[in-house]
Amino acid sequence: MELLLPHPSNSSPLTVLGYLERAASVYGDSPSLLHATTVRTWSETHSRCLRIASTLSSPSLGINRGQVVSVIGPNVPSVYELQFAVPMSGAILNNINPRLDANALSVLLRHSETKLVFVDHHSSSLVLEAVSFLPKNEKPRLVLLQDDVDMTPLSSDVEFLDTYEGVMERGDETFKWVRPSSEWNPMVLNYTSGTTSSPKGVVLSHRAVFMSTINSLLDWSMPNRPVYLWTLPMFHANGWSYTWATAAVGATNICIRRVDAKTIYESIDKHHVTHMCAAPMVLNMLTNYPARKQLKQPVRVMTAGAPPPETVISSAESLGFDVGHGYGLTETGCLNVSCAWKPEWDGLGESERAKLKSRQGIRTAVFAEVDVRDTLTGKSVKHDGVTVGEIVFRGGSVMLGYYKDPEGTAASMREDGWFYTGDMGVMHPDGYLEVKDRSKDVIICGGENISSKEVETVLYTNPVVKEAAVVAKPDKMWGETPCAFVSLKCLDGSVSEREIREFCKAKLPKYMVPRNVVFQEELPKTSTGKIQKFVLRQMAKSLP
Numbered sequence: 089m090e091l092l093l094p095h096p097s098n099s100s101p102l103t104v105l106g107y108l109e110r111a112a113s114v115y116g117d118s119p120s121l122l123h124a125t126t127v128r129t130w131s132e133t134h135s136r137c138l139r140i141a142s143t144l145s146s147p148s149l150g151i152n153r154g155q156v157v158s159v160i161g162p163n164v165p166s167v168y169e170l171q172f173a174v175p176m177s178g179a180i181l182n183n184i185n186p187r188l189d190a191n192a193l194s195v196l197l198r199h200s201e202t203k204l205v206f207v208d209h210h211s212s213s214l215v216l217e218a219v220s221f222l223p224k225n226e227k228p229r230l231v232l233l234q235d236d237v238d239m240t241p242l243s244s245d246v247e248f249l250d251t252y253e254g255v256m257e258r259g260d261e262t263f264k265w266v267r268p269s270s271e272w273n274p275m276v277l278n279y280t281s282g283t284t285s286s287p288k289g290v291v292l293s294h295r296a297v298f299m300s301t302i303n304s305l306l307d308w309s310m311p312n313r314p315v316y317l318w319t320l321p322m323f324h325a326n327g328w329s330y331t332w333a334t335a336a337v338g339a340t341n342i343c344i345r346r347v348d349a350k351t352i353y354e355s356i357d358k359h360h361v362t363h364m365c366a367a368p369m370v371l372n373m374l375t376n377y378p379a380r381k382q383l384k385q386p387v388r389v390m391t392a393g394a395p396p397p398e399t400v401i402s403s404a405e406s407l408g409f410d411v412g413h414g415y416g417l418t419e420t421g422c423l424n425v426s427c428a429w430k431p432e433w434d435g436l437g438e439s440e441r442a443k444l445k446s447r448q449g450i451r452t453a454v455f456a457e458v459d460v461r462d463t464l465t466g467k468s469v470k471h472d473g474v475t476v477g478e479i480v481f482r483g484g485s486v487m488l489g490y491y492k493d494p495e496g497t498a499a500s501m502r503e504d505g506w507f508y509t510g511d512m513g514v515m516h517p518d519g520y521l522e523v524k525d526r527s528k529d530v531i532i533c534g535g536e537n538i539s540s541k542e543v544e545t546v547l548y549t550n551p552v553v554k555e556a557a558v559v560a561k562p563d564k565m566w567g568e569t570p571c572a573f574v575s576l577k578c579l580d581g582s583v584s585e586r587e588i589r590e591f592c593k594a595k596l597p598k599y600m601v602p603r604n605v606v607f608q609e610e611l612p613k614t615s616t617g618k619i620q621k622f623v624l625r626q627m628a629k630s631l632p
Contacts (some may be wrong), residue, residue, distance in 0.1 A: 139259025
């Protein structure tokens with residue numbers, strides 16, 4: 089046996105980029121991308137991606153292997169194609185949130201050392217402002233993304249090198265795409281959303297992306313040729329790896345520029361959507377839409393990004409959405425924990441099913457290990473559903489590290505062989521994980537630890553509450569007290585702070601009841617639907 093060693097025939101580096109080549113062969117004439125009047129097949133998508141990759145590698149653009157190419161745009165066909173085309177050229181793909189301000193955007197462009205930026209036409213003025221902040225020798229070149237809704241000619245006085253279609257047309261569809269020399273080669277650079285702190289640059293290898301994508305397909309049991317609606321931003325952890333997973337199964341990708349309830353319901357009816365991913369905020373939006381209606385056919389939804397309230401899950405399922413729940417981080421590529429459903433739970437009542445489904449669940453089949461560890465001793469906590477500890481991961485999709493941040497990398501990827509998430513959770517007796525809070529969101533009131541999620545869950549059961557978030561407010565006597573920020577379904581001012589507090593008193597221990605309730609028309613969120621608690625914490629500090 090010791091003479092049997094790895095051989096080139098059995099050790100090709102793992103990469104998802106070959107999925108596109110296969111899709112062109114197996115699903116060539118099937119639709120790949122639909123958007124407004126655009127209809128493309130998998131053969132066309134394969135050819136276009138090769139052309140883009142070819143031009144990126146050509147002397148005219150001269151992007152070298154390992155250099156960073158950024159993409160700033162919404163869920164449109166060109167942004168989808170670039171998820172393949174950029175790494176097929178040997179460059180590292182960096183998707184950037186188009187809702188950042190110019191200053192934050194310039195920081196990311198400079199930190200990533202981006203050489204070229206593909207910019208959606210709606211974000212062109214933002215990017216031009218961001219680039220103006222950079223030193224001349226660090227300014228990236230710009231390519232304008234347009235779609236069939238807006239094909240305005242490129243003006244000669246605008247600082248763009250070319251249009252996306254111009255870059256594509258100059259390319260060679262016979263281009264031999266650049267395969268990684270090692271599956272550990274970096275493939276993507278994703279910046280964290282910064283809901284609790286400054287964004288960090290997460291570097292994922294070809295191997296990590298491959299493992300994440302297989303994980304996404306296997307755990308959700310996504311069949312061949314599904315119809316997938318892009319409500320989750322592609323720039324958010326590469327759409328939880330479904331940018332590549334949909335190619336593997338020959339899906340029809342329904343692209344929508346604007347994510348609102350009306351557009352989602354219309355897309356579901358028009359295209360007979362079968363699958364979509366959505367943050368709990370999107371589900372909440374759909375269930376509170378005045379013109380909501382029962383779906384004609386079930387739509388499978390994977391939700392993650394924040395612990396979903398039980399009431400949001402049950403409300404969505406009453407409309408015909410089949411909600412699955414997962415958990416993961418940008419640092420782990422995608423969803424590495426999911427609430428694997430057991431047939432014996434089918435006979436439970438609606439409330440009990442929603443409670444079980446709101447738990448994050450158990451490690452996915454492709455992932456290695458998940459544990460909850462005591463923050464002081466480092467030992468595994470009891471599986472009692474009560475004892476809180478920090479969630480730790482170990483598996484093939486964990487990042488290579490934070491770009492230019494060895495201290496941050498060492499702090500999260502420790503010598504004991506675990507990745508420390510910074511999330512707090514419990515393990516239930518059946519081995520299912522439940523996230524309780526970010527470590528920064530735990531409220532310590534008079535020595536008692538309060539899970540903001542538990543208080544939020546109670547607030548969401550109030551029929552007048554649309555959105556809720558609870559943060560710590562500094563207090564001279566208690567150290568911290570819970571402060572609730574609430575948006576209401578009806579803005580007629582008929583609900584008082586006292587009524588919200590009395591509602592909580594009937595369902596929570598006294599020390600967990602919010603001392604302050606602040607009403608807002610809408611809570612501040614990231615573009616991926618996560619409530620920005622660091623903003624609310626700053627607001628809480630200024631309260632009397």
